Amino acid sequence: MCPSTHPEDYAEARVVNQTWLCNSLAWLIATALWGGSARANEGQELEFFESKIRPLLVNHCYECHSETSTKLAAGLRLDSRAAILRGGDSGSAVVVGKPNESLLIQSVRYESNEMPPNQKLDAASIAALEQWVEWGAPWPAEESPDSMTPEVGYDWPELQQHWSWQPVTRPILPTVSGTALIKNPIDQFVASRLAENALRQPPPAATATLVRRSFIDLIGIPPSPTELSRWVTAIDATPTKRDMQFGQMIDELLERPQYGERWGRHWLDVARYSDTGGWTQDNRPHPFAWRYRDWVVAAFNADMPYDQFVTNQIAGDQVDTESAIGTGFFALGPSYSSDGGDPESVAQAKSETLDDRVDTFSRAFLGLTVACARCHDHKFDPIPTQDYYSIAGIFNNSRETETPLADVEIQKTYHAHQGKIRAAQDKVNQLQKIPKDQKREPTDQEKAEIKSWQEKTTELKATAPAKYDFAHTIHDAGSNDMKIALRGNLLKSGEVAPRRFLRIVEGQTRNHFQQGSGRTQLAKAVVDPSNPLTARVMVNRIWMNHFGEALVRTPSNFGILGEPPSHPKLLDWLAVEFVESGWSIKSMHRTIMNSATYQTSSDFDQEAFESDGDNRLLWRMQPRRMDVETWRDSLLAVTGELDTTLGGPAIDRIVDSQRRTLYAKVSRNEPKGSDEFLRLFDFPIPRASAAKRTSNVLPQQFLFMMNSPFMIKRAKALSELLQRKEATDAARVNLAYSLLYGRAPTVQEHEISKQFFTTQPVSNESLDRWQQYCQVMLSANEFMYIR
Amino acid sequence: MTHRAPGPPVSRRDLLQRLGSGFGTIAAASMLSDPTHAGRPQIDVGPSLLSPKLPHFAPKAKHVIQLFMPGGPSQVDTFDYKPLIEKHAGERPSAVDRKTLRNTKNGLFPSPFGFKQYGQSGKWVSDIFPRTAQCVDDICFVHSMHTDIPEHAGAMLMFNLGHLQPSRPSLGSWLCYGLGTENQELPGFVAMSPRAQPRGKAANWGNSFLPGAYSGVYANIASMKPDQILRDLKNPHLPRAEQRQQAELLAQLNRLDLKRQQQDQQLESSIQAMEMAFKMQFAVPDAFNTESETKTTLELYGKSEFAKGCLLARRLVERGVRMVQLSHSIDGYDIAWDTGHGDIKGGHARLAQACDQGIAALLQDLKQRGLLDETLVIWGGEFGRAPTSEGQKGRDHDHYGFTVWMAGGGVKPGFTHGATDEFGCSAVKDRVHVHDLHATILHLMGLDHERLTYRYSGRDFRLTDVHGNVVHDIIA
Incomplete structure (x- = not known):
């Protein structure tokens, strides 16, 4: 599904035609199978083709339907047998042996399309084409221009040179001038790039700013005034112990369960996590989706090694029950269906579901857009269509299932009770059937009996124990390879695509995955140390969530169309460190945050801005607007209202709750209770894996701040807290600045507040001046930005 | 590909007045003075996401009002007159022997409605649309529409987002992305329906992977309060x-x-x-408040819920809203015109009655206010219905051929394009796929459907995917 708007980029992917052997073999087999009576021999047929059919096609069709057409019409080529069978946008042009069902014949007869459009062919030509189709559309073995045939169209050695497919090696650390502040190798990489571009290394951030930044980064809520002053004092006390104290703060934050809530949510974006299935009507809710969400949070809190985290999400069902929950990554994806059972729609729905699995798998773990190869070979990256179906085949052998999480006894009790309900219902049906079959009214006695069983059914239903908890998981349901679906249409099969990994990563010799669906083998290939993508992709994501922008600014596309890294050596250094630390994400946080680069000021620098407006070289810490979760959680935290309960079922209307925003119920289609609020502040619609959040400023966001009951409640709570804790207006204003912004107000800000409190109210409003003031303070940019 | 800046779609003064004194003024003013801005629309940061952007070339229309008829109105009972059905009633000639959802085996079923000729163009229109019929000289009929599948949800999404699954941005979202909107104090894209939302709901006006600013804002006509x-x-x-x-x-x-x-x-x-x-x-x-409308105007539209939607649509485009999608519905049914299965006569007559006056009023009102030239009105459902009968009195879905009509916005008035076969079953002459319709709508709005792209998940997406040809024949 990708318009090829960049033909120039495609120039590299030359089509090399070495497919005649395969084609002629297929042709021989096919001819043997058709058999049939009244057939000319093969030689005669081919002679007929050359004398009658080929000239006809060349003269009347090739202007629009061949490799040489300037603009290919309807996606249809008539210059090889394979192309004709594959057909165009309206489907296969020829049904072999059946002229009446062949679009080509219908079109030349002017029954469906009218082809050729300018003038209808004469009757003899039409008859010749009919004859040819009836014979099975014989075509001589020849080099056929056929871009469908996989793995021949790419210049592999050339494409392999692309940076992201090169092996990861530990880079040599660059040397930097003696004056640069270097806390760890990250700073060497960054400082040397700044120096190369004649930019100054930025100054360190003020300690209070850095503490607030670190809290929000790691746990998603700002420090309380007490915490802030404790750490600022500790860090600033002794210059020689500064780094140690800061490191200790990071360690403490990483131990808080709120860390997993914050960083688990970053992963849930990538996993396009949703509480509903999401075809057109969200008609298949996932009642226990939250089990996967909590599993992700717990994995981050436990610092589950990333290779294990990946493995469990791909094939945790083949490890143990707990790990199986990880496969919710796939089980909770959008599953499409058809509302009428029309075969085209059924096939389309299935192929769309597989597309989700392949797309999410490849972008999340590998930073590759394999789904681009669903209908044709990837136009930019060396990913043939066959590779798409190699991966799709693995998921085609995997089914969504429910993994019970309750004790066996509880399950038994539940199922036994359900059995009783069914039995009672059956009894009702049986009793009702007797008089009906005999075409008479039930007797009074029968009526009484039916009524009594109906009552029993109702009672049983009322007393039924709730369904025990289960997780949405996937399990193996077969071990078969798929065939390539021609132009993405599952109703049209091409050659077999053995289940195996991608050639660009694993090379030409690849293992055929035959253990069940092949997911365990797939997971191994993903986390194999020789895979150049997995570690790079993840450290890049971690970096992005600390700095607002990633080193590779297309975090889920490391292909040819992705952006190259701003600091390629730094990326590789991080990837090496990551794997050597045992894939520890927490260790990566420590490495990054203990660098001078992380700890720099976000102050603006006009000169640097003019030479590097996008801040790719990191001449400052990029100020960021909070994401919706952090903003809402922080609002509740500063007013003292945040409910810090961990985990559990999703909450329908998060704006009415005081739980963390992570626990909002999210859906794919119809914006329900929570979605409307979340999406207003750039929460991604979880229909596909989200590589990074956008941050748009919209007027409607300010309607929320000015008018929503949520904001007014927070304003009242804050006002109440200030009144309770402080006696004077000035002291209250001080406390508000300290709670919300982590600083004292200026003289000017005191003046502004004084003026606001003394302005005469216009009317008898139901929100007093202090409450109005608090609402403004909470809505202000200073609160919403991380600096 | 040319990057020449054509005349701006709105006059500079007009634009500045409409924008008031907000940020839009600055953004628009700087943009209008910048001749290089005429290429592919760029995403700007912040609130200027919806600022007016120059199109690729001079547009014929500035606004779209889509009168969406979910469920599939029958072409041969509305605007595609096929007298031959009567003559061959009960027969099943090969032209209609096509498989649709239920694979009905019954023969040709004559329309239970009479048809008359109207206007200078002498267009035949069914008796159930007497008022719309009065407007035929302003209307451009496309009788040769076809689509991919005969199922509601998928076909509705195809009609509104060019894709069978709800994973793409809607037409209105693409328009807002490509053109922004003229009035920053109103949403750029408004979707409305009386009571039931069309099947697929928010996907029909959703932004999908485009920024949230391009999502349609939905209003339920029956229950809405302007504030x-x-x-x-x-x-x-x-x-x-x-x-x-x-x-x-x-x-x-x-x-x-x-x-x-x-x-x-x-x-x-x-x-x-x-x-x-x-x-x-x-x-x-x-x-959204119609109270200030004159008595004459209110009477012109009448009292139906659909008509209220039509009046609101006019008020919105008048104020610069880029696109309004008004979906028809009665009895709270999300695929209203699907009542055609059981009973064409009763079902279609009631539905037509509920929308006929509103449609005619909208066309007349736009015309007399000089808005019809710059507003493209589109009427139609996701597919049509077969000329054969399903059961006794109904018709099954027909995606091989159906009718869509347009008015204003640079289409030829009093014109008919394309045709179905002699019985109205399949589009046979000058066939127009939904992708072609989309390409044409974008073209009328000054956008090249092949250049209006958005990079997402490693690829450039288009409303028309890899398809679509502009139907130049219908452009005035």
């Missing part, structure tokens, strides 16, 4: 003057913050967006 069109539109506590003071305080604090930060485009945008939000509180309810 609740947008969530949190109205302040429950403070009168306007009081709220103004509060807004000033916030602006003051944010300006201080901006000064400290020295330079930050997003912070600047946010101050302007807040001002815009303040104005929206009053502009939005005003746009």
Whole structure:
């Protein structure tokens, strides 16, 4: 599904035609199978083709339907047998042996399309084409221009040179001038790039700013005034112990369960996590989706090694029950269906579901857009269509299932009770059937009996124990390879695509995955140390969530169309460190945050801005607007209202709750209770894996701040807290600045507040001046930005 | 590909007046003076996401009103007159022997409605659309529509987003992305329906992977209150003057913050967006309030819920809204025209009656206000219905051929394009796929459907995917 708007980029992917052997073999087999009576021999047929059919096609069709057409019409080529069978946008042009069902014949007869459009062919030509189709559309073995045939169209050695497919090696650390502040190798990489571009290394951030930044980064809520002053004092006390104290703060934050809530949510974006299935009507809710969400949070809190985290999400069902929950990554994806059972729609729905699995798998773990190869070979990256179906085949052998999480006894009790309900219902049906079959009214006695069983059914239903908890998981349901679906249409099969990994990563010799669906083998290939993508992709994501922008600014596309890294050596250094630390994400946080680069000021620098407006070289810490979760959680935290309960079922209307925003119920289609609020502040619609959040400023966001009951409640709570804790207006204003912004107000800000409190109210409003003031303070940019 | 800047779609003065004094003024003014801005629309940061953008070439239309008929109105009972059905009633000639969802085996079923000729163009129209029939000389009929599948949800999504699954942005979202909108105090894209939302609901006006600013805002005509069109539109506590003071305080604090930060485009945008939000509180309810309309106008439209939607549509495009999608529905049914299965006569007559006056009034009203030239009105459902009968009195889905009509916005008036076969089953002459319709709509709005792309998940997406040809024949 990708318009090829960049033909120039495609120039590299030359089509090399070495497919005649395969084609002629297929042709021989096919001819043997058709058999049939009244057939000319093969030689005669081919002679007929050359004398009658080929000239006809060349003269009347090739202007629009061949490799040489300037603009290919309807996606249809008539210059090889394979192309004709594959057909165009309206489907296969020829049904072999059946002229009446062949679009080509219908079109030349002017029954469906009218082809050729300018003038209808004469009757003899039409008859010749009919004859040819009836014979099975014989075509001589020849080099056929056929871009469908996989793995021949790419210049592999050339494409392999692309940076992201090169092996990861530990880079040599660059040397930097003696004056640069270097806390760890990250700073060497960054400082040397700044120096190369004649930019100054930025100054360190003020300690209070850095503490607030670190809290929000790691746990998603700002420090309380007490915490802030404790750490600022500790860090600033002794210059020689500064780094140690800061490191200790990071360690403490990483131990808080709120860390997993914050960083688990970053992963849930990538996993396009949703509480509903999401075809057109969200008609298949996932009642226990939250089990996967909590599993992700717990994995981050436990610092589950990333290779294990990946493995469990791909094939945790083949490890143990707990790990199986990880496969919710796939089980909770959008599953499409058809509302009428029309075969085209059924096939389309299935192929769309597989597309989700392949797309999410490849972008999340590998930073590759394999789904681009669903209908044709990837136009930019060396990913043939066959590779798409190699991966799709693995998921085609995997089914969504429910993994019970309750004790066996509880399950038994539940199922036994359900059995009783069914039995009672059956009894009702049986009793009702007797008089009906005999075409008479039930007797009074029968009526009484039916009524009594109906009552029993109702009672049983009322007393039924709730369904025990289960997780949405996937399990193996077969071990078969798929065939390539021609132009993405599952109703049209091409050659077999053995289940195996991608050639660009694993090379030409690849293992055929035959253990069940092949997911365990797939997971191994993903986390194999020789895979150049997995570690790079993840450290890049971690970096992005600390700095607002990633080193590779297309975090889920490391292909040819992705952006190259701003600091390629730094990326590789991080990837090496990551794997050597045992894939520890927490260790990566420590490495990054203990660098001078992380700890720099976000102050603006006009000169640097003019030479590097996008801040790719990191001449400052990029100020960021909070994401919706952090903003809402922080609002509740500063007013003292945040409910810090961990985990559990999703909450329908998060704006009415005081739980963390992570626990909002999210859906794919119809914006329900929570979605409307979340999406207003750039929460991604979880229909596909989200590589990074956008941050748009919209007027409607300010309607929320000015008018929503949520904001007014927070304003009242804050006002109440200030009144309770402080006696004077000035002291209250001080406390508000300290709670919300982590600083004292200026003289000017005191003046502004004084003026606001003394302005005469216009009317008898139901929100007093202090409450109005608090609402403004909470809505202000200073609160919403991380600096 | 040319990047020449054509005349702006709205006059500079016109634009500046409509935008008021907010950020839009600055963005639009700088854009209009910048001749290089005529290429592919760029995503700007902040609130200028919806600022007017120049199209690829001079547009014929500036606004779209889509009168969407979910469920599939029958072409041979409305606008595609096929007298031959009567003659061959009960027969099953090969032209109609096509498989649709239920694979009906019954023969040709004559329309239970009479047809008459109207206007200079002498167009045959069914008796169930007597008022719309009066407008045929303004209408361009496309009888040769076809689509991919005969199932409602998928075909509806195809019609509204060019894809069978709800994973793409809608037409209105693409238009807002490509062109922005003229009035920053109103949403750029409004979707409405009386009672039931069309099947697929929000996907029909959703932004999918485009930024949220391009999503349609939905209003339920039956239950809406003008001051609740947008969530949190109205302040429950403070009168306007009081709220103004509060807004000033916030602006003051944010300006201080901006000064400290020295330079930050997003912070600047946010101050302007807040001002815009303040104005929206009053502009939005005003746009959705029909009380100020004259008695004559109200009588022209009549009292039906659909007609109210038509009147609102006019008020919205008049105020610069880029696209309005008004979906038909009665009895709370999300695929209203699907009542055609059981009973064409009863079902279609009631549905037509519920929308006929509104449609005709809209066309007349737009015309007399000089808005029809710049507003493209589109009428049609996701597919049509077969000329054969399903059961006794109904018709099954037909995706091989159906009718869509357009008016205003640069299409040929009093014109008919394409044809179905002699029985009205399949499009046979000058076939127009839904992708072609989309390409044509974008073209009329000044956008090249092959250049209006959005990079997402490693690929450039288009409304028309890899398909679509502009139907130049219908363009005036």
